[in-house]
Amino acid sequence: MPDSLPSNSLPTLSLDQWLHHLETLHPVGIDMGLERVSQVARRMGLFLRPIAPCVITVAGTNGKGSTLAMIESVARAHGQRVGTYTSPHLLRYNERVKVDGQEADDQLLIKGFEHVERARLQDDEISLTYFEAGTLCGLWCLSQAELDIAVLEVGLGGRLDAVNIIDADVAIVTTIAQDHANFLGTDLAQIGREKAGIFRSGKPAVLGSQTLPASVAEYAQTLAAPTWVLGQQFSHHMKANERSKWCWQGQQANGEHVVIDDLPDPGLPIDNAATALQALVLAGLALEKAAVQTALSTVQLAGRMQWIGPWCLDVGHNPHAAEYVAHHLPLAPQGGRQWGLIGMLNDKDLDGVIKALVIRISDWVCVSLTGERGCPASELSQRILAHGGRVHFCADTPEAGAVWLANVLAPNDRVLATGSFFTVAALLAGPLPTGVALLEGDGNEIR
Structure with a gap:
């Protein structure tokens, strides 16, 4: 594909050809910042209305994928139509965008990339990274799906991550540890502040680890974002003499307590399962014990244990x-x-x-x-x-x-x-x- 094309003359490309094209759009693979991606999103009309009635974003060093998978599984078990955006993928790019449990097909992604390209080339051409273009495509696909809930996995960053152009109704930080030091540094307090950049003023922030640096909660406080912290407002414990069963204790937005017991081991970190349940309660979902049990006993996530x-x-x-x-x-x-x-x-x-x-x-x-x-x-x-x-x-x-x-x-x-x-x-x-x-x-x- 030429470096610049009129917006009405895009060639017909396969998904693989689009992905190859995306690799040529920007001089570096990772370029943290929201100005360019926000401008293209605005041209695409992504800010005209929410991509879903409820949006949950998930950031953190580890545990994002499992937390997102359990949010999706539990919400769908309650009859919700759920769309997800995740990265990276394991075998197929299509894994990154799912609607109602199904991976996006090639044609939907191709249509999404065409919308991104037309907006990118409109007026002054804007350079995008592979991840930025893919994120815009994913958000466009979800916006077309008439969802109840969209769950977005934040990439390696937080505050300056392309996913963060979307305002979350509930934002989660799972864990903070050193990773991607070339981009995020090695100061855990600073990493925590960057990850907490997905929080929004007055919107619930869920802290999914008892060992997060204080900077995460402090940043939420500066935004007046109410926090629900693992081990404080919500918790979990194993049932006595039943190693495979556990109990979740959570809290609604109005402070009312919620308890669900006899939960199965999902084969994923229980901290993340507890965090997923708390986020869904804050999203307004009335949890039903049988549906939660079914969801946690059947959830699957490739490449995690x-x-x-x-x-x-x-x-x-x-x-x-x-x-x-x-x-x-x-x-x-x-x-x-x-x-x-x-x-x-x-x-x-x-x-x-x-x-x-x-x-x-x-x-x-x-x-x-x-x-x-x-x-x-x-x-x-x-x-x-x-x-x-x-x-x-x-x-x-x-x-x-x-x-x-x-x-x-x-x-x-x-x-x-x-x-x-x-x-x-x-x-x-x-x-x-x-x-x-x-x-x-x-x-x-x-x-």
Whole structure:
């Protein structure tokens, strides 16, 4: 596509062609700020009316995806028509936009990108990043869907994230930890203030962790945004003698208490489940126990502690996420090994992630990821060895690492595949091997 086109002469492109075009629109991949994306959104008419009667935004370092998935599942179980926007995707770009539980089809996304492009080229041409253009497309798609609730996952930022052009009726911050240090820095208080930038004056703010920096609540206070904090206005506890059942205690906007017990373990962090329920109550949904139970027992989220045979796939890529995985990873059956297959990007805290995982995993396969940000398997191997782990093989790709493991996995072995969305996506794209061979001795270890 030419750099500039009259708004009435857009060529017919496939979704893949549109996605390739988006990669050429801006000189850098990430360019935090709202001025350009707001201007295009205004040209598109996205500010003329709300994209849905209720909008919930979810920001944070970890836990955004699981919180959003449980909001969607519970709301839909109550008969609500829900649209979601998330990023990144694992296998298909279509995953980023869902309406009533279904991924957007190619034609809807193409139509959305055409609207974005026409607005972008109108009058003075405006440059957009891939994420900004995709966000505008997603918001346009949701605005056409006649929703009851829209749930938007904020990207790596908060205050300056493209999603934040939309005013939320309820805003959530899940957790604050170090990640994307090149863009957000390492000061947790400052990161907290940036994430809290999704709050709006007088609108409910839900704080989904008991260890958030004080800056999050302080920012809400400056906006006079009423706060509901995990462990204070809402909480959860496990039922005595029933490890798989838990009870949620929440609070309506008027201060009235709500209690729902006998809830199933959703297989996702309970803090995030409790946060999802609190957000929905503040959104005006009258929770029904049976509907909540059904929703939490059936919710699914690809790439988050996702089990496929003996493989557990998790996209965790920072120490906070790795600590959660290490704590909740079940022991391998008697006589089996707990393997780790890891591939990471080189701008992540490699040592922090590895340090959290080697507590549970001693046997490793390291895999390289491609691109400028991809970390070589040899680098991961050196870090694991330094932390006392055993590296058995280094592979050029996640798929090659999985093939190697197919020849050594014993029947009771288990594999955690982790470190990046790219690692998990590569493995989800094809069948995962189960393996039946016995690994004899340590002759193939990297010393």
